[in-house]
Amino acid sequence: MTGPTVAIAGVGRFGALHARVWAEAGARLVGLADPDPDRLAEVARAHDVAETWSDLAPLLDRVRPDVVVIASDEASHVGLAVTALEAGSHVFVEKPLSLSSVDAWRVADTAAAHQRQVVVGHISRFTAPMARMRAGVERGAVGTPCALRLRRDFSRAWFLSFGDRVHPVWESCIHDIDLAISFARTPVRRVTAMCSGAAGDAAPSVVSALLEFDNGVIATVESAWLVPATAPGTLDDGPLTLDGAIVGEVEVLGLEGILKARLVSDALVEWTPAGVQVPDLSLWPEEDGVVGGALRREVGYALAVFTGRRKPDVMPVEEACWGVAAAEAVVESLRTGGPVEPARR
Ligand SMILES: NC(=O)c1ccc[n+]([C@@H]2O[C@H](COP(=O)([O-])OP(=O)(O)OC[C@H]3O[C@@H](n4cnc5c(N)ncnc54)[C@H](O)[C@@H]3O)[C@@H](O)[C@H]2O)c1
Known part of the structure; x- marks a missing residue:
């Protein structure tokens, strides 16, 4: 080898x-x-x-x-x-x-x-719908992008088992902050965030954040870890030992069009004695005995970058840094209740 x-x-x-x-x-x-x-x-x-x-x-x-x-x-x-x-x-x-x-x-x-x-x-960048949406935005398919809407819900049980290992913004919102950056391709200049006062102890797991980018694009990022155990599973039986559901949507609104996609596919529905499942086929599906999907594309991309076969164009490290600064600002805005400007270099 x-x-x-x-x-x-x-x-x-x-x-x-x-x-x-x-x-x-x-x-x-x-x-x-x-x-x-x-x-x-x-x-x-x-x-x-x-x-x-x-x-x-x-x-x-x-x-x-x-x-x-x-x-x-x-x-x-x-x-x-x-x-x-x-x-x-x-x-x-x-x-x-x-x-x-x-x-x-x-x-x-x-x-x-x-x-x-x-x-x-940031695996979501490597799902087929997000890659196609990013390419569409880059070639001007929707004209000037104006607004982004991103929503991601996780199983409530995950919050109780590992979701508060760090502030949940670092677990869930960070994915969507990063996706928003992948479409806006500039740093975030201002953030305002709230968590649900009705959610009691689960409050930090229910977050709505408004992001304003340097180029004037605005993004809403919403995340809740409230999907009940009765919801159809999306990850059950996959190669990751994690039962539960991820549900979400991404929309890019431009002056000349809109692109929208579900975060995980729900194309396959299974009604079996084990219950109802809509197994995700985009993140890490098993295909002919090997793991495919976004995780395999992400690893293939990283290997190509590390061996000098391609530039780090899909996931540049500075965009990850912008995402960390924006997530840090979201956590601070949740604490203070007011707008926060993410740290700059
Ligand atoms: N991209 C995705 O969709 C996705 C999905 C799941 C997890 N994650 C990320 O993967 C990471 C791990 O998550 P997980 O669910 O596997 O957690 P986990 O708790 O199952 O595993 C973490 C492992 O790291 C080990 N560890 C802790 N400190 C270490 C150190 N200093 N050196 C070496 N090992 C150390 C722990 O012993 C444990 O075995 C997290 O950053 C999580 O956010 C990403």
């Missing part, structure tokens, strides 16, 4: 799926790092990886991988990314890139100083 060598930091639920997809894309898994010995052993066994460490730094000393994939808890992303870049690896880091704009720019600056690439795992 001659593919790039890859080490993975964080082999929990999503890191284990990354291990599979990077291997299926032709990368050679040469090491895993995770403080949880059970997770390490399970994923190492599944992919026949010999080097397993509780910390990333000694693993890097040992295997010097071309690429480090970071799929650990959100608060650890920056430290791991800087460590990997300083060791000479390219970095794929799951969203959010960081939990502060200062840290986000630190990662970008470290990458530039070491002439390495960073790809942030």
Whole structure:
């Protein structure tokens, strides 16, 4: 095998799926790092990886991988990314890139100083409808874009199990803030956000934010973790061990037209003894025994960027930094109740 060598930091639920997809894309898994010995052993066994460490730094000393994939808890992303870049690896880091704009720019600056690439795992950019919408906006299919509407709802049970590991804006809204940036392609200059006063303890899980971009485009970003267990599942039985539902829509309104899409497909409906499901076929569907969809396209894109076969045009790191600054402003606006200007470089 001659593919790039890859080490993975964080082999929990999503890191284990990354291990599979990077291997299926032709990368050679040469090491895993995770403080949880059970997770390490399970994923190492599944992919026949010999080097397993509780910390990333000694693993890097040992295997010097071309690429480090970071799929650990959100608060650890920056430290791991800087460590990997300083060791000479390219970095794929799951969203959010960081939990502060200062840290986000630190990662970008470290990458530039070491002439390495960073790809942030904003998977929604790599779904087929979003890629087509972005291309449509770029070639002027709807004229001048004026407004964006993005809505994403998650299962209530997810909020109760992991949704408050960090402020939920970093878990859910960050996806849609990033999508809005992918259409507006400028930084956000002002943010106003509210969370539902009626939602009680679940309040931070019900967020509405208004974003104003430098080029005058406005975006509404809405997120609620209130989908009940009785709703048809969209992720059940997929390769990620996460039962529940993601439901959402994206609209781009231009002077000459409108583009709109559902965030996850609902083309297939299954009525079985297991209940009703509308399995998502866009994010990480299993196709002929391998994982396809947006996750496979995202990993293929990252490999092409890391091996110099394409420019980082779909997910430039500075756009991820703008997203972190905007999400930080949303959290601050929720705290203060007023408008907030995202941090600039
Ligand atoms: N793009 C998507 O659609 C998507 C979907 C799910 C998760 N995610 C992201 O993936 C990341 C992981 O989420 P998850 O659901 O797999 O969480 P998880 O809790 O299942 O797994 C996190 C793993 O990271 C490990 N870890 C913690 N600190 C570490 C460190 N310093 N070094 C190495 N490993 C460390 C933990 O032990 C755990 O095994 C998060 O950033 C999350 O937002 C993205």
